[in-house]
Each structure stands twice: as structure tokens, then as C-alpha cells.
Amino acid sequence: MGVSREQAAENRLAIVAAATQLFRERGVEAVGLSELMKHAGFTQGGFYNHFESKAALVAEVLASAMAEKNAELVKNATAPVDESTTALRRYIVWYLSRAHRDDIDQGCPVAGFAGDAPRLGADAQSHYASGLDDQITILAGLIVQNGSPAVAGQHRTLREQAISLHCELVGALVLARSVAQAAPELSNEILENAERDVLASLDERSSQAPKSQKNR
Template identity: 40%
Template structure:
């Protein structure tokens, strides 16, 4: 039997994380068993424990990695600054509350797709989710402060955080509602997204 190299092991681990990220977002954490997950990753059931001590450990890592990817995208958008399509925060809202994001629940930001599951799972999972939320709040608040300074307005850091909290809460809530009704009331789903894109930064 051929020996598994470190590179093979790292690749297998990444395959498990990728498969788990897609499946957890799409169907929920509790709906996915280890055997099904490993099959999706192209690996055998027994190999799971060569990479993770438990499903809970995997979920926490998936949550953290998913937020890291989303926060990386947020940082890049903010770093690019304003462009012809608007301010960085407007572009973030437009992308988040897009039909493409709504219609791809197996990808995109975990803030909406894992929000219910996170609260039902271990402290490690909840901590990973909370760290992701804090990352968004910090990024949004910093951008609100930058915009205020650029425009010559005074904005207290506490108020910037409150604005960030409202923005994130309304984005996540709008996406959850839009996904919940999109199959039976597609026009309503589109209206929720459209209204959010138009109103969240007013």
C-alpha cells in the first residue's frame, strides 16, 4: 500500500474542509454525517479521524476559515476605496444582498448560512462565529470612521460600532428572509434584497 505523503495528507484535509463548508452551508451542520461528508470529499469514512478529533472540531475550523475568506474579501474591497459603483461599503452591501449570493447558499459568507447552526453547537463553534462577527464589526466601524473623517464629520467610535452592528444585523437578516421565501415568493425575495441594497446605508 503506497505511503501517504505530507502533501497528500494536507490535500485530503483541505478536501474535507471544502466539502464541509459547502455541505454545512447548504443543508445545515446536523444534516451532514461524517460518512456522507467523507464520501463527498472523495475519502473513506475512517480517514476522518486522521485529520480531526471530532465533528465539532471540524465545524469550528470550517466556520473560522469561511469567515476568514469573507473578511479577506471585505478588506480588499475597503482597500480599493471608492470607485464608479460607489463607496466600499455600498459595494459590500450590493454584493452581499445580490441574487447571486442568495442563490448560492453553499458558498459565500457564513454569517447568514451558519447563523442558526452556530448557536446550537459547541462553544468552539460559537467562538469561531463570534470572531467572524467581530471581524465584520471592526471592518465596518473603521470604514464608517474613515468616511466621516474624509467628509469632515465627527463620528464617535462607539457610534461607528453601533452603525456597524446595525448594518451587519440588517444585511444578515435580509439575506435570511430572502432565502427563506425565494422558492415560493421569488418577487418578495427580490424585493427584500432590492430594499436592503437601497436602504441600508441611508
């Protein structure tokens, strides 16, 4: 008896979900198809009913992970904040938190797949680059909300600021994760120092913004 289209679609999603988890935890190259399919609850032979190659699966994993996390980022960016903070500050504090460091399965895919990206196929790299570029655009919008002198034509452009900020956040998270098991205290120090410096720099830039811009 054949599998219905609905069931086939559900099976495909289950494979993508299993692959996403394993790829994030151990890296793309370290996960074989047999292990992956077993984790998803299927036999290895069924893999090619859904994907023509592992590279095709990796590309779909990247596309799905980027789209899902960026949609979540947009949703959180527009969520209400109290007067003591801004959406950008809230994002920075979350990004550099111990909870985010430890949540590799559901965390930022830009950081989660940073080590794999250079070795992935062209389609997967394209999805990674597109997702990264979208995050930069979203961050630029958060900078506007926070108050930025770049809006008035001063200093660097919004995109330049967003790129620099994203590099600081992703770099700190990747380093903190890389030593989290071997040197947990160092890992915590990386996050704490990065958060302090990023927020201090943010406060300095915000204080330089024109009053009319801050009150938007």
C-alpha cells in the same frame, strides 16, 4: 504504503472544503460523516485520521470560512472605487444582491451559518463570534471612509452604527434566502427594499457629516 505529510494535508483540506459546501447548503446537523467523506472522495473510516470528532471539523470549517471571507472583505474594502460611489455602498449593493443570495457556498459565512451557530460546539461558536466581530470592525472602517457623524462625537459610536448596519444586511439576506424557492418574488422584494432603505439611511447620515470629515 503510507501517505506523505503533503498528501495528508491536501486530504484534510479536501474534507474541510467538502464539509463547508455541504454545511452551508443543508446545515451542519443534516450532514453525516459518511456522506461528507464520500463527497470529499474518501471512505468514512479515514475521517478520524484527520479530526477527532465532527465538532472539531465544524470548528475548523468556521475558522477557515470566517478568515477567508474577512480577508476578501478587507481586500475589496481597499480596492479603488469610482467617484460615483464608495466602498461601503459597493459592499451594501453586493451584500443585498440576488447573486449573493443565491451563492450560498461562497457567500458571507455569518449569514450562511446563522441558523446553525446556536447549536454548534464551543470552539465553533467562538470562531463564529470572532469572525462576526471582525466584520463589524471592518464595517466600522468603511463607515469612516463613507463619512460618518459619529467620528466627530455626534450620535452613536462607529461600532454601534456598524453593528446596526450588519444586522440589517444579515437579517435581510437570511430572510431572502429562506423564501427564495417558495416565494422568489417576495425574496427579491426583501432584498430590494432592504437595499433602498439602507442606502437612504446611509445618504442621510453622510449628509449630516462635517465637510472636513467628508473630504478625508
